[in-house]
Amino acid sequence: MTAGGITAEPPIAAAPPPSAGPGRLGRYLTSAIFLAPALFMLGVWMVYPAVYTIIRSFFGQTGFFGHWVGIDNYKTLFTTSTLTTAIKNNAIWVAVVPALVTAIGLVFAVLTERVRWAVAFKTVVFLPMAISAFATGVTWRIMYQQDPGLGAVNALGKTISGVFSPAGVLSSASPSIPALQSKGGALVLKTATHPGGVALLGLTGIAPDQVPKSAVQAVQPAPKPGDVVGAVWRDFKPGGGKVGVLEKGEVGLPGVTVELRDASGKTLQSTKSKPDGSFDFSKVPAGTYHAAIGAQTFAKPFGGYAWLGPNLIVPSLLISYIWIWAGFAMVVIGAGLASMPRDVLEAARTDGATEWQTFRRVTVPLLMPVLSVVFVTMIINVLKVFDIVYALAPQSEYAKANVIALAMYFAAFQGGGNFGVGSAIAVFLFLLVIPVLALNIRRFKRES
Amino acid sequence: MTRTRIAVVAAGAVATALLVAGLAGARTSSTGRAHQNLAVSGTITFDGIWTASSGQKQFADVVAAFNKTYPNVHVKYKPVGDSLPTVLATAVAGGNPPDMADIAQPGTVAQFAKQGKLKPITYAKSVIGANFASAWQQLGTYSGKLYALVFKAANKSVVWYNVPAFKAAGVTPPKTFSQLLTDAKTIKSSGTPAYSIGGADGWTLTDMFENIYLRTFGAAKYDQLSEHKIKWTDGSVKTALTTMAKILGDTSNIAGGTSGALQYGFNDSVTNAFGSPPKAAMVFEADFVGGVISSSTKAKPKTGFNTFTWPAITPGADAGGVEIGGDLFVTFRDTPAIEAFVKFLATAPAAEAWAKQGGFGTGNKNVPSSIYPDPITKATEAPIGSAKSVVFDMSDEQPPSFGATAGQGEWGLFQDFLKNPKDVAGIQKKLEAAAASAYKKGK
Numbered sequence: 008m009t010a011g012g013i014t015a016e017p018p019i020a021a022a023p024p025p026s027a028g029p030g031r032l033g034r035y036l037t038s039a040i041f042l043a044p045a046l047f048m049l050g051v052w053m054v055y056p057a058v059y060t061i062i063r064s065f066f067g068q069t070g071f072f073g074h075w076v077g078i079d080n081y082k083t084l085f086t087t088s089t090l091t092t093a094i095k096n097n098a099i100w101v102a103v104v105p106a107l108v109t110a111i112g113l114v115f116a117v118l119t120e121r122v123r124w125a126v127a128f129k130t131v132v133f134l135p136m137a138i139s140a141f142a143t144g145v146t147w148r149i150m151y152q153q154d155p156g157l158g159a160v161n162a163l164g165k166t167i168s169g170v171f172s173p174a175g176v177l178s179s180a181s182p183s184i185p186a187l188q189s190k191g192g193a194l195v196l197k198t199a200t201h202p203g204g205v206a207l208l209g210l211t212g213i214a215p216d217q218v219p220k221s222a223v224q225a226v227q228p229a230p231k232p233g234d235v236v237g238a239v240w241r242d243f244k245p246g247g248g249k250v251g252v253l254e255k256g257e258v259g260l261p262g263v264t265v266e267l268r269d270a271s272g273k274t275l276q277s278t279k280s281k282p283d284g285s286f287d288f289s290k291v292p293a294g295t296y297h298a299a300i301g302a303q304t305f306a307k308p309f310g311g312y313a314w315l316g317p318n319l320i321v322p323s324l325l326i327s328y329i330w331i332w333a334g335f336a337m338v339v340i341g342a343g344l345a346s347m348p349r350d351v352l353e354a355a356r357t358d359g360a361t362e363w364q365t366f367r368r369v370t371v372p373l374l375m376p377v378l379s380v381v382f383v384t385m386i387i388n389v390l391k392v393f394d395i396v397y398a399l400a401p402q403s404e405y406a407k408a409n410v411i412a413l414a415m416y417f418a419a420f421q422g423g424g425n426f427g428v429g430s431a432i433a434v435f436l437f438l439l440v441i442p443v444l445a446l447n448i449r450r451f452k453r454e455s
Numbered sequence: 456m457t458r459t460r461i462a463v464v465a466a467g468a469v470a471t472a473l474l475v476a477g478l479a480g481a482r483t484s485s486t487g488r489a490h491q492n493l494a495v496s497g498t499i500t501f502d503g504i505w506t507a508s509s510g511q512k513q514f515a516d517v518v519a520a521f522n523k524t525y526p527n528v529h530v531k532y533k534p535v536g537d538s539l540p541t542v543l544a545t546a547v548a549g550g551n552p553p554d555m556a557d558i559a560q561p562g563t564v565a566q567f568a569k570q571g572k573l574k575p576i577t578y579a580k581s582v583i584g585a586n587f588a589s590a591w592q593q594l595g596t597y598s599g600k601l602y603a604l605v606f607k608a609a610n611k612s613v614v615w616y617n618v619p620a621f622k623a624a625g626v627t628p629p630k631t632f633s634q635l636l637t638d639a640k641t642i643k644s645s646g647t648p649a650y651s652i653g654g655a656d657g658w659t660l661t662d663m664f665e666n667i668y669l670r671t672f673g674a675a676k677y678d679q680l681s682e683h684k685i686k687w688t689d690g691s692v693k694t695a696l697t698t699m700a701k702i703l704g705d706t707s708n709i710a711g712g713t714s715g716a717l718q719y720g721f722n723d724s725v726t727n728a729f730g731s732p733p734k735a736a737m738v739f740e741a742d743f744v745g746g747v748i749s750s751s752t753k754a755k756p757k758t759g760f761n762t763f764t765w766p767a768i769t770p771g772a773d774a775g776g777v778e779i780g781g782d783l784f785v786t787f788r789d790t791p792a793i794e795a796f797v798k799f800l801a802t803a804p805a806a807e808a809w810a811k812q813g814g815f816g817t818g819n820k821n822v823p824s825s826i827y828p829d830p831i832t833k834a835t836e837a838p839i840g841s842a843k844s845v846v847f848d849m850s851d852e853q854p855p856s857f858g859a860t861a862g863q864g865e866w867g868l869f870q871d872f873l874k875n876p877k878d879v880a881g882i883q884k885k886l887e888a889a890a891a892s893a894y895k896k897g898k
Contacts, residue, residue, distance in 0.1 A: 089863050153718055154711065179646065181707075214646030215623055216732060245625025247641045313714045317874070401655040403717045403870040405862025420541040421860050426548060 057437075064430035080431035090418075090432070093409040096321060097439075100328075100392060100410065105385035107329055109378055112336020116344055117366065119337070129341070133334035140331065144398025147327040151314035151399075161311030174308035177217070177260065183209035183242035184251045192302030195268065199295040203232045206298035209242030209251055210260065218258060221282045225259040228285045235291050237298055239263045240284040259284020264301035267291065277301070320404045328395055332388070336381045343377030344370070379450070386443050390436065411436045496527035497792035500553040502543060504782070506534040513809045520808040521799045528792045540855075547572050552787040555796070557606070560851040560859055561594065564783050568597040574789040575600045582801040590845045591818040595783060603783035606800055607809070608816045610835050611662050611741040611778040611848060612669075612765040615748070617728050618758060620647045620736035628763035632670070635766045636701060642736045643708045650702060650709045651735035652716040653724030654873045657866020661850040661858075663702070663739050664869065665778055666765045668695040673773035674844040681849040683894050687886035693879055698768065700876035710735035717873060722747055729754040739765070741780060742816060742835035756831050764838070777842035779816075780851065810836070818845065857893030864889050 064081070067074040084090050115132055119125045135143065152158030155165035182188070186197045187208060200206045205228065218241060225240035242248070244256040259282060267276040267288045275296070280286045314323045351373065355365045371378070393412035400408035405417075411432060419429025505511045511534050518530045533553070535542050540563060546552045547567060558564050567573050580601055583592055587605075595603035616628065624645035629635040639649035653659040669677045672691050679685045680692070706713045710727045711734070719727060725744055727734040729752040738744055745760075754760045767774035784800060786793055799805055803821040810817060813828045816836035824837035839845070850858035850865050857864040868889065872882045 089867075153715060183644070211644035212646055214732070217646060243644045243646075245623060245645070247625065247644060313718070315718050316714050401718050401720070402657060402861040402866070403655045403873075406867050409862070417860055417863070420544065421855075425856065 060430045060433050063426055064434050065427075067427050068425040076427065080427045081435070083428055084431050084435060089406050089409055090414050092406060093411050093414040096409055097390060097392075097411050099321060100325065100389045101386055103325055104328060104332075104389045105382045107325075108332045108336045108385050109340075109382050111329065111333045112340050112381060113371075113374070113378065115333065115337040116340040117370070119341060120344060129334075129337065132337055135331045136334045138331075140394040141398045143327060143331055144395040147323070147330075148315070148399045148401070151323055153311040153313050153315070155309060155311045158311060158314070160314060161309070164311060165309040168309040172306060172309075175302075175304045175306035177210065177213060177263065177304050178307050179212050179214070179217070180210040180305065181212040183211040190272075190299075192305060193266070193299050194305070195272075195297050195299040197297070199270075200235055200237075200298055201295055202235060202291045202293060203230050204235055205230050206235060206237030207251060207253070208237060208239045208265070208298060208300055210239065210300075211241070211243045213241050213243075213260075219261050221261050222258040222284070223282045224255070225253045225257050225284045227253045228287070231287070231289075233290060235267060235288040235296060235298065237265070237286055238284040239265060239280045239286065239300065263304055266299045266301055268297045268299050270295055270297075272297075274299075315399075315401050315404060317404055317407050320400055320408045324396055324399055324408060327399060328389075328392065331395075332385065336385075339381055340374065340377055343374050347373050376450075376454070380447075383443055383447050383450075387440055387447075390440050390443070411439075490524065492525050492795070493527055495525055495791045495795050497790055498529045498531055499555060499790075499792055499796055501530055501532045501555045501557075502535050502539060502546075502553040503532060503557040504536060504539045504559065505557075506536045510809075510814065513812050513815070516812070517800070517805050517808045520804055521796060524799070525792070525795050528795065530796065547787075554788045554790075554793055555784060555786050557782045557784055558603075559780065559782060560855060561603070561783060561847055562851060562853050562855050562858055564595075564603050564785055565597050565852075566854070567785065568600070568602050572787060573602045574786045575602055576604065576786060576794075576797050577601055578794050579604065579797045579801055582798045586801050586803060586819045586821050588818065588820060588845070594781075594845070594847050603785045604797060604801055605779075605781045605818060606784045606806075608779040608781035608818055608839050609741045609743055610816055610839050611780050612666055612776070612838075613742055613744070613762050613835050614737055614739050614765055615725075615728070615744045615760055615762050616737040617647075617733045617735075617754070618761050620645075620733050623647070624736070628761075629766050632667075632698070632766045632768045639702075639705065639708055643705075647733060648708050648710045648735045649737060650705070651719075651724045651728040651738045652703075652709055652873070653719050653721040653738075653740070654716040654870055655718050655720040655723070657861065657870050658848075658850060658859075659721050659724065659740060660869035660873060661865050662741070662778070662848065664695060664699055665846075665849045666739070667698050667768065668692075668849075669776050669778055669844075669846055670765065670768040670774055671695055671698065672769070673771065674776055674846050677846050677849065681847075681852040683853070683890055687890055688883045692883055692886075696872070696879045696882065699872075700879065703873050703876040713874060717870060722751065726751050729760055742832075743814070745831060745835070746814060756829065760831075762831060762834055773844045775838075775842070776844040776846060777838055778846050778848060779818075779839060780848045816840075853890070854893040857890050864893065 065075060065077060067076045067079070119129055122128060138146075149157065150159040153161060155161040182194055187194050188197050194208070196206055196208060207227070222241075225238055228236040228238060230236060238253060238259060240253060240257055240259045242250060242257060244254060248254050248257060259280065261280055261282045261284065263280045263284075265278055265280055265286045266274045268274050276288045276291075278286050278288060313319060347370070351369055352365060355369045360368065391412055392410055393416065396408055396410050396413050397416070405413070415429050415432040415436065418432055419426050503511075503514060505514055511532070514532060518532065521530070522528065539557070540560070543552065543556055543558070544563075547570075552572065564573070576595075577600065580592070583601070583604060591605055592601060594605050595601055614628075620642065621627070624638070624642040624647070626638040626641050629638050642649040665677070668680065668691070671694060676685065676691060680687075680689075685691065703709075709716050710724075711719060721740065724738050724740070725747040728736065728738045729748050731753065748754055748760055752759075764775065784797070786797060801819075803819055806815070806817040806819045806822045807826050809815040810822055810826045811828060813832050816839040818840055820840050822840060824833055824840070827833040827836050852858065853865070858866075860866065862870075865886065868882055868885050871885070872878075
């Protein structure tokens, strides 16, 4: 078995030139034996799968050698819209995340040098790193829920908006008769009324538990000369009932702001309905009027933003990913800061540089090697991003939120096992990572 | 030294096992309780979706029933869970599949059959014929050969409703689709949105479409569409989508509106309808909704929740047809033990071993409806065995890249349709394009 492992790696296990003495051969053999286990593992778990993936990417869905499709899989990669979206999204990730993570990490690192409780602060910022990306995805998925009753982000929005525009008492109600029409948020009865007339304002779409407790059976008020009377009531009883008629079992809606408007729409009087839903505008001069229910009654509560919807899903993903990695950047940059020669900073300050100038002209250039390590590491991480998208994005937005690694998973394992296309995507991803990797290796070499 | 000792121990164990088996056999045959077949022996490896929390125990009971007759066959069940398609696809591609597996997608079965990975189960034809209507044999037949047995079926032509919400609105379960729409309007007036839709899971939407299509055009046309013999740009698809838009387009009558529906998954759609207070009055989904209700809400059967059959659209024989999802049992090898097991699975005792515990439907016509443990289970499962026309979930029958992949193909496009139910023609074109490319690839 060991011998097989060695022969599988010709460059390293190559037999020494015949001119070499027996001592040299022994040395080679010893090093080969010591290297063999590692090489064997590398071969089995790295080289073989990589080579196999590359070969597999030229074959179709069904067959191994026998169903050669050439570069068709790669064509699919660049012509299928879900896959091109994945490539575009990865470009957005690369453009946004590494820069922001590095910048935020730098700011945190510099600031934590100057605050008390720095350790506590650092721990809190670093904590997301300790959570698995999948768990983070699930957590943020819940926080991003549109329903403010479920999602923390929108709950915050609701608390704030509740202060400025409180929800109305009957926000879900809608008119039961066509004559009652919406106008600027208010409901206006189109049928004109006059002193001595009765205005009936029927509403539906009110759940039984939304009806105020004080409500009682609705009663149609008798017309009064010189007054405009009427009723606001829940025009619904089990089965629907007759529309626009106050029936037994239908309750009045108390506390609703009712307005009397003139022909031009100006509000002349306003009153609140009684427990049986009735209202009464007294001493109304002759003329034609419209009864209306004030807009504040129907003010909708803050419904929340669709963070997980098609328009915001990518930014939402980016935010939570940055939330994870900012701590990592902070710690690495912080370590760089700590090892920075203080006297240079002192010298700059003595020479009269402002804090900003010191930061801009001294700290940042000195930190450049560390910053670029963070930046490049982030590029690689972001290219490979998978778990958080898989966990956070709802299925309905996978197409919008797609990234290359996720596309690979779906093509190979979920979309009916098309390992050909899956391999092609993997190879493409590999090609994208290589230049960044090479850059990193070159820098390591230079540094050592 | 060690090796010999192991061998000795093993030999001893085998001897003991044989002795015990022999004694057991002798005992049962002497009392005459069961006819035992000791000649057939062997091990069957079986990869299934059921885990400890979701049916592994029940399947073990089925195996135990089998072992009464075949005590020398050992069924080694592996609970793979939801990642079964992935695991199986990899195992098949790697050339080392289990002896048997449970596959939920006929599309995957077709793919494996086409690749020649499956063994036909022709030997079980007469047993299946004696226990199942011919439609069920058709469901397991691919290019003329019987490859799969539909062991477990879920009734997908069910609507679950919140009983108090229906009572508050004063409506009763509708029999026809137009009545359903009228009732939905009444329910909305009562202050509760009528529909709860789990649009984040694309399959809930395709299931709705499939029920509508089946009830409008019948099983024959349904099968043609699922085999892509009718194009998605066909007029019948347009009619069905237009019908579906009457529900999806009624945005203020859907819990959470359109954007809410797109974010709620299947489980959310159930808890929305049966939590307290309810956010909606009904859910269009399969018999397994009951399991979610009892595990995540406090609603009680009959007083809190109940079911009705998907309402009829066009009167006719298929108006009451049943759409099923199910578990297809396939074989990758062929031994006497496997043959015996497959034949047993097609009989009534096999189905009854699980059916009496609930959460199980079967097309086996010899299973009496009295076997189901409670009235709601009976109401949802019994129609599977007695239905005149049965069709398999269409999206599962198609190539998985079109019919069963999150965010793309049919699932993704029906989510687009939920976003904009007005664009019937546009969605038809996209469906046809996606279907055409998936069917081309599958060849």
